[in-house]
Structure formats: C-alpha cells, structure tokens
Amino acid sequence: MVKHPEAKAILDEYIEGQGKRKTPERYTVMDIVLDMDGHHSADEICTMMPPKFPVSRATVYSTLSLLDEVGLVFSHQVQGKTLYEAAFGSQPHHHYICKGCGRIWDLVNKNVEEAAATCRTPRFKKMRCSVYIYGICNVCYARIYRLNKKLEKQRIENMTREEKRFARIDKELAESSMWLKAGKKEKGKRKTNNEK
Numbered sequence: 001m002v003k004h005p006e007a008k009a010i011l012d013e014y015i016e017g018q019g020k021r022k023t024p025e026r027y028t029v030m031d032i033v034l035d036m037d038g039h040h041s042a043d044e045i046c047t048m049m050p051p052k053f054p055v056s057r058a059t060v061y062s063t064l065s066l067l068d069e070v071g072l073v074f075s076h077q078v079q080g081k082t083l084y085e086a087a088f089g090s091q092p093h094h095h096y097i098c099k100g101c102g103r104i105w106d107l108v109n110k111n112v113e114e115a116a117a118t119c120r121t122p123r124f125k126k127m128r129c130s131v132y133i134y135g136i137c138n139v140c141y142a143r144i145y146r147l148n149k150k151l152e153k154q155r156i157e158n159m160t161r162e163e164k165r166f167a168r169i170d171k172e173l174a175e176s177s178m179w180l181k182a183g184k185k186e187k188g189k190r191k192t193n194n195e196k
Helices: 005-018 024-035 042-048 057-070 110-118 138-157 161-195
Strands: 073-078 081-086 094-098 104-107 132-135
Touching (some): 005 024, 005 057, 024 081, 057 081
Antiparallel strands (some): 094 104
C-alpha cells in the first residue's frame, strides 16, 4: 500500500514515459523518503528500510536518482557526500550548512524567493532556486575556540623566559597603538564639531 498516491501518480507517469519497470521496492523507497524529516544519505535511507522487506543498496541508490529526476526529492552535495530530502509537498526553502560538522538546517526566507522570482533570466526557464549559506555553527565555533585557547596555553608554556618577555612587550605595544588610534579618531571628531 503506497502512502502517497499523488507522488505515486507522478512517479508512475515518469516511469511509463521512460519505459522503466514499476517495482514495489521503488515505491517503498519513495514512501520512506517522503516520510523522513531532515537530510539523509543513501546509506542512512538504506537503514530505514523495513526489515521484512529487504531492498538492495543498488536499488535504493537508483531509486533516489530517479526520484531526484522526477522532482520528488532534492539532493544536496555537502562535504563530499550526497544528502536527500523530501521535495514533494514541502514549502520552498534554502539551507545553511556548518563547514565544521556538516550539519544542515532549513532556512525559510521569502526575500530569497522574491529575489529569485524577479531575477531576469533571458532564454532560460527557472525551475527552482536553491541557496546555500556556509558557516560555522555555535557548537563547532565553541570547539574551535577551546582548541585555540588550549594551543595558545601550550605555546606560552613552551616559551623561554626571553620569549615571554618579548611577547608581553609586543602585546603592550599593540594595546598602546590601539589606544593612540582611538585618541586620534576622537581628536578628529572634536575638530570637525568645532568647525561647525
């Protein structure tokens, strides 16, 4: 029993047009992908298959490719691996991706959709728009910060007495330089205010 009859009709029409076979395995993969939340690799989708209905890994991969062609799923290339998410029945959205852990979040923003809709594309029919924003999540940022602090502490512990002295002088000079720059900016502001 197929859970998504509308998606099944789309897939049936495409399969018939391509002269491919309609198999229960394809519909099982489609149902699982359309029911899942988030973004998953093909291997993760293989583990979601019902134990009483074994589907080969090759069938899962080929079906995912077929579903992507039809537009029932979206595929995303993230850190060298392909992740899939249900496209059928989902609202338009974009993604932001952590370059540290590879985690992916959905971003719903009407401004992006409006910009894509108003963007002129002569002799080109737009089908969909996908925006990826790459950065570092809070968890990875905290991990990097702690690691940098630890490395800095180790570097300081391994310094000779002379190197520590020069490092302290260098830090004091940098602070003095910033203080002088701030003072010049303030003096320049006062001068322009007096001229008015």
